[in-house]
Structures are given as C-alpha cells and as structure tokens.
Amino acid sequence: MSISLEQAVTVPASERRPVRSPAEVMEIARARESSLSRLLIAYISSGLVFMLLPGTFLGVWNLLQISGRESAGSVSQAWLQAHGHAQVFGWIGSFIFGIGFYSIPKLRGATKPAFGAAWACWIIWTIGVAMRWAANVYGWQWRLLLPVSALLELAAFVIFFRAVSQHRPENSGKYRPEPWVWVVISASIGLMLTLVANFAGTIYMAVRGASPALPHALDQRYLVLAAWGFLVPFVWAFSTKWMPVFLGLKPLRPKLLLAALAVNSTGIVLTLAGWGAPATPLFVAGAVLAIAALRIFESSRQEPKTRGVHWSFPFFVRMAYGWLLVAGLLGIGAAHWDSSGGIWGASRHALTVGFIAVMVLSVGQRILPAFAGMRLLWSTGLMFAGLALLTIGCTLRVSCEILAYQEYASWAWDVLPVSAVIELAGITAFAMNIFGTFILEPSHVQKQPLVVGIDQATS
Ligand code: HEM
Known part of the structure; x- marks a missing residue:
C-alpha cells in the first residue's frame, strides 16, 4: 500500500486511503460501469417482458373481444386494468427505475452506487407488479394479493427514493439543481401519489369489491393521476435533460416549464376533487406551456x-x-x-x-x-x-x-x-x-x- 507525502504528513493513520495508480482507477471505474450496465439490463429486460405479454398482448386480446362484441362494457374490467397496470408500472415503471439507478449516481458524482438496494428494489418491484397482474387475471386469492402487491410496489419505490436521494454531489453546499431536476422531483411525487392511491384502491377492493377491479368512477380519476401526474412529467423531465442535445x-425557457408543471398539477388536483371536466383544458394548457418551454x-x-x-x-x-x-x-x-x-x-x-x-x-x-x-x-x-x-x-x-x-x-x-x-x-x-x-x-x-x-x- 502506498501513500502520498501529503497524506503521510497531514492525515491521521486511521484515515489514510491507498493512492491508486491511474490503471487501477480505470479498472475500478470499468468494473463499476459493467455492474451498473448489468443492473440496467435486468430492469429493461423485465420491463420489456411486462410490455410484451401482460401488457400489449393482453391489450390486443381485450380489444379483439371488445370489437367482437361491439361494446367496451362487456369485457372484464379486471383484465382491462391488468393490462393498464402492466404497461404503466411493469413497462414504464421498470424503465424509469432502471434508468434512475444507472444515471442518478453518475449525474450526482457519487463514487459508490447503491447496488444492494438497486437489486432488492428490482426483485420487490417485479414480484409486486407480476402478483398484481396474476391476481387481476386469474382472480386467485385476490382480496389478499392485491393489497400485498401494492405494498410491495410502494416498498420498492421507497428503496429507490432513499437510494437515489442519498447520493450527494461532492460540493453539495454550492449545488443548485438544474430545471430538469425539478421536473424529476415533480414526476417522482406523482409516482409516489399514484402508488399510494393504488394501495388505497386495492384495500377498497379487498374490503368492499365484488371483483378485482376498481369501480369505473374511481378508476377514471386514478388514471388521470397516473397519466398526467406520473407518466407525462417523467417524459418532460427526460426531454428537458436530453432533447436540447439530441x-x-x-x-x-425554465419559467415556462415551471408554469407547465403548476398548471398540469392544478388539473390533477381538480380532477381528484371531482371536477374532471373543468380540469381538461388545464392539461392542454400545461402541454402547450411545456412545448413552448422545451x-x-x-x-x-x-x-x-x-x-x-x-x-x-x-x-x-x-x-x-x-x-x-x-x-x-x-x-x-x-x-x-x-x-x-x-x-x-x-x-x-x-x-x-x-x-x-x-x-x-x-x-x-x-x-x-x-x-x-x-x-x-x-x-x-x-x-x-x-x-x-x-x-x-x-x-x-x-x-x-x-x-x-x-x-x-x-x-x-x-x-x-x-x-x-x-x-x-x-x-x-x-x-x-x-x-x-x-x-x-x-x-x-x-x-x-x-x-x-x-x-x-x-x-
Ligand atoms: C400497443 C397496444 C395497446 C393496445 C391494443 C391497448 C388496448 C387497450 C384497451 C382495449 C383498453 C380498454 C379501454 C379502451 O377501450 O380504450 C386499454 C386501456 C388502457 N391502456 Fe392500453 N393498449 C395498448 C397500449 C397501451 C400502452 C402502451 C399503455 C401505457 C403505457 C396502455 C395503458 C392503458 C391504460 C392505463 C388503460 C386503462 C385501463 C383501465 O381501465 O384501468 N395501453 N388499452
């Protein structure tokens, strides 16, 4: 183990760290990159599997049934919701977690990504989403499995949130977040609220439901929260970060972006409060502002x-x-x-x-x-x-x-x-x-x- 002269003079022996050669530093960085890539591949692969079979294939099947009967009301609502859940959380959610675990430590200059937490999150999230789909589609023990699946999804989110928010840039005192970070924070709040609403919905179904499907009126409000509160702001965040380059x-225009978020959030609050129709123009206004900002x-x-x-x-x-x-x-x-x-x-x-x-x-x-x-x-x-x-x-x-x-x-x-x-x-x-x-x-x-x-x- 070698130490520099400066370390030998000023740093107590217990705190001295080995000085690595450039080749060693490079090797460590490559090993870390390979581990991060493996993690990302796991999240993206499970997301693709959710997208293909439980998501799109079931969506196509539902549409074939709707078209055959020439009525949307005659097919199983539990199956429609199973499709939506697999797409929104199984596909898009897994992609967001994977890209977040891969990129946030790098963007914030962290030296030790939280690999243990990231793999635990992947396992818990994947089991939670798969359990929800199976309970919706097969109806087996759904009064128990729906709330358990929602709890697992919430737990995975908490692990993700803790892991990525613990990465602090070295000069965090002077750190001023860029505009895309505000949008990520807003989208993450939307994801958290959607998962909390999902958990509350599963409790409601377990206690009072006749089938593993949310009643139509509740489902409509919940979908607005998931779509405009979670999915749309995440796309705006990635667009803010990458589209100027790509x-x-x-x-x-950062002020317009903030205005877009504020108007969009107002639309969601109004919808959740029961004013769905008056809220619809706000989503158009928010989209126009975001387009103008970007x-x-x-x-x-x-x-x-x-x-x-x-x-x-x-x-x-x-x-x-x-x-x-x-x-x-x-x-x-x-x-x-x-x-x-x-x-x-x-x-x-x-x-x-x-x-x-x-x-x-x-x-x-x-x-x-x-x-x-x-x-x-x-x-x-x-x-x-x-x-x-x-x-x-x-x-x-x-x-x-x-x-x-x-x-x-x-x-x-x-x-x-x-x-x-x-x-x-x-x-x-x-x-x-x-x-x-x-x-x-x-x-x-x-x-x-x-x-x-x-x-x-x-x-
Ligand atoms: C690509 C082929 C797709 C097909 C064939 C399809 C089919 C369907 C069908 C038939 C419905 C029932 C409601 C209606 O009649 O409109 C539905 C609802 C829904 N879809 Fe899709 N979909 C597809 C893709 C997606 C994607 C990519 C997402 C999300 C990223 C998605 C999310 C949803 C959601 C959230 C619902 C509402 C579920 C509910 O009622 O709770 N779908 N889809």
Whole structure:
C-alpha cells in the first residue's frame, strides 16, 4: 500500500486511503460501469417482458373481444386494468427505475452506487407488479394479493427514493439543481401519489369489491393521476435533460416549464376533487406551456444527434409531442360529448401510445444501447419499422375508437383489431431490437479510454 507525502504528513493513520495508480482507477471505474450496465439490463429486460405479454398482448386480446362484441362494457374490467397496470408500472415503471439507478449516481458524482438496494428494489418491484397482474387475471386469492402487491410496489419505490436521494454531489453546499431536476422531483411525487392511491384502491377492493377491479368512477380519476401526474412529467423531465442535445434545440425557457408543471398539477388536483371536466383544458394548457418551454417545434440551433439511430428520430420525438396535444384536446371533447367511453379511451390511447410509447421507443433506442455497456443499437431499420408501425396503429386506433364506440360508423369496428395487431408488431420490433442489442452487440466498456460518464454516453 502506498501513500502520498501529503497524506503521510497531514492525515491521521486511521484515515489514510491507498493512492491508486491511474490503471487501477480505470479498472475500478470499468468494473463499476459493467455492474451498473448489468443492473440496467435486468430492469429493461423485465420491463420489456411486462410490455410484451401482460401488457400489449393482453391489450390486443381485450380489444379483439371488445370489437367482437361491439361494446367496451362487456369485457372484464379486471383484465382491462391488468393490462393498464402492466404497461404503466411493469413497462414504464421498470424503465424509469432502471434508468434512475444507472444515471442518478453518475449525474450526482457519487463514487459508490447503491447496488444492494438497486437489486432488492428490482426483485420487490417485479414480484409486486407480476402478483398484481396474476391476481387481476386469474382472480386467485385476490382480496389478499392485491393489497400485498401494492405494498410491495410502494416498498420498492421507497428503496429507490432513499437510494437515489442519498447520493450527494461532492460540493453539495454550492449545488443548485438544474430545471430538469425539478421536473424529476415533480414526476417522482406523482409516482409516489399514484402508488399510494393504488394501495388505497386495492384495500377498497379487498374490503368492499365484488371483483378485482376498481369501480369505473374511481378508476377514471386514478388514471388521470397516473397519466398526467406520473407518466407525462417523467417524459418532460427526460426531454428537458436530453432533447436540447439530441434535437439541437434552442435553450430551455425554465419559467415556462415551471408554469407547465403548476398548471398540469392544478388539473390533477381538480380532477381528484371531482371536477374532471373543468380540469381538461388545464392539461392542454400545461402541454402547450411545456412545448413552448422545451421549444420542441422551433427550428434547431444545432444538427440533431442521430449517430447510431435512425435519421427519422427527431421527427418521431416531435410527433410524440403532437400526440400529447391530441390527447389533451380529445380529453376536452370527451368531457362534452363522450357517451360510450370511446372518446376518453381515444384520449388515453393518444397519450399512452402516441406520446409515452412513441417517446420510449425513440429515446430508449437512443440511450439504452450506450447505457447497457457502450453497445451500438442492433438495427436502425428495425427502429424505424417499430416506430412507423406504432404510429400507423395508433392513428387507426384513436380515430376508429371514436367512430366505433360512439356509433358514428360501424365499419370502424373492423379496423380496431387491425390497429391492435399493427401496434403489437411495432412494440415487438422495439423489444427485438433492444434484446438484439443486449445479446448480439458487443460491449465496448473495456475499450473505453476514460471513465464512462452519462454525458459521454449520451453525446
Ligand atoms: C400497443 C397496444 C395497446 C393496445 C391494443 C391497448 C388496448 C387497450 C384497451 C382495449 C383498453 C380498454 C379501454 C379502451 O377501450 O380504450 C386499454 C386501456 C388502457 N391502456 Fe392500453 N393498449 C395498448 C397500449 C397501451 C400502452 C402502451 C399503455 C401505457 C403505457 C396502455 C395503458 C392503458 C391504460 C392505463 C388503460 C386503462 C385501463 C383501465 O381501465 O384501468 N395501453 N388499452
């Protein structure tokens, strides 16, 4: 063990640390990077499995049944909710935890990521979400399993929150959080409230429910909290952090971003208080403010960074923000004219598939290969195919859901199953591309000349 002269003179013997050679420091950094990548791959892989089978496949099955019977009310509400839960928490939730555990310690300059907590969180979260899906779908011991699953999900969130909030930057006294950090905090509060509401809902079902499904009116409010309080702010946060670089956007307008969060949160509070219809314009206003803050539709000041992904990447990101506006406007329309659940369903689908899923397919394929051991995306062609199929499927679904459910055009019932299969194909292409990247593309961590940082990985 070697120590420097300065250490020998000024540092007491009990506190002396070994001085490492540059080669040793590099080796430690590479080992840490490999461990972080393994963790990330675990979260992303389980998220993809939830997305494919319990999520999208069940969603397609539900839609085939709805289309066959030409009525949304005649299919099992527990199965519809099982699909929604698997997508929102199993897919998007697992991705957020994985990316958070991978990136937050690096962004905050932590030297020792909390690996034990991160793996414990993954196990508890995955069991909790899988248990919820199984209890909803099979109905076995659901009065017990629903609250237990919700408790496990809450416990996983607490582990995540404690682990990432313990990482402090070295000069934390002078630390002033960047705007995207406020949005992450807001989104994390939304996630926590959604999980608490989910727990309360499962207790309600266990004690008073006749089936493992939330009553419709409660479910509608809960979905607004999950969609606009948790999913949307997380996408805004990732957009604030990465879109100025990826799309070469002009600098963020931070005050508008804060205003967007405030208006959006007011909409959620009003909805939870029972004023759902008057709250709908606030979601459109919040989306317009966020778009203006991020300057998504303004001309870029730099070339977009499309190295390693399909060149259409900036187009799909901008289109996703178009879907966000469509979702908000359909929400206003639904509050006035919906008589069948079709306009509400179309609004929710424009949001979950058009905005959230298109963003995840775009940004996911941009960042995940680098995070998972400095790999290259397996196929840029498959990336384009997945995004194009998802967009076509979503356009058909959103338009035909209104036409069919509202009884404006009976031919639209025949288009809905086709739309579902096209969406399934798009989602499957994404999953294949990410698994192909993890399994078939070599990792370049060992060849990196420097410690891999989040900004190197995403530049
Ligand atoms: C990609 C193919 C998908 C298909 C075929 C599909 C299908 C469906 C169907 C048939 C419903 C029932 C309500 C209605 O008729 O609109 C539904 C509801 C829902 N979907 Fe999807 N969906 C898909 C993707 C997604 C995605 C990507 C998400 C989230 C990220 C999502 C989240 C939800 C939620 C939260 C609900 C409401 C569940 C409830 O009533 O509690 N779906 N979906």
